[in-house]
Amino acid sequence: MKELRKGAFLFQRGTKKTEEQDKQELLAEIRLAHSQWKTAQHHFEHALEKDEIDYAIYAVEAAEKRYEMLLRQAKRQNVTSAYHITVEVRG
Template identity: 55%
Template sequence: MRTTLWGKRPARPAPAAESGETAAERRRLLDEIRRAHLEWTLAQWRFHDAIGYDQVDYAIYSLEAAEKKYGMLLRKAKILWNRDGWSHDGPGTGAADGFPEKSAAGKGGEQP
């Protein structure tokens, strides 16, 4: 237990004791991230295959929107996972199931 200025506060529950609601929220977020990554990839292909002004304009718009959505969800996941030190495989595993890990040098997988 930690002490505060006003007395003792209860310790935070262990990650294994998380509620089913939190676990479900994390699973939903992972699914959303996977869909957003797919949308981002498809938007990149749409941009590369665009012909004509209107198609290029639409492709740029959809690519920027997909990048923003993917980045937003990654930030949300980072906050959620770092709050309790969890990965989706369990506490302390660090695995991210298909998402590249950053190396010690700070270089890593694709980022929007």
């Protein structure tokens, strides 16, 4: 019986580590998505031709949606971080 408990403890411990890894991966994805969103905004600001502008609009909207999706996912999972981002709200 003692061996069974020891194995169960190791399994729980491994699960907790995986949850922490998942949290860190989500936070890394959020940082990456924010960076991609800012890059897309920069490209939009410097687009000159109609096709460039159209593509830049698409890229900004896609990056923004991905960033918002990841933030909602973090909120649902109660994932927080000391990493803070100032978000500019359009409107």
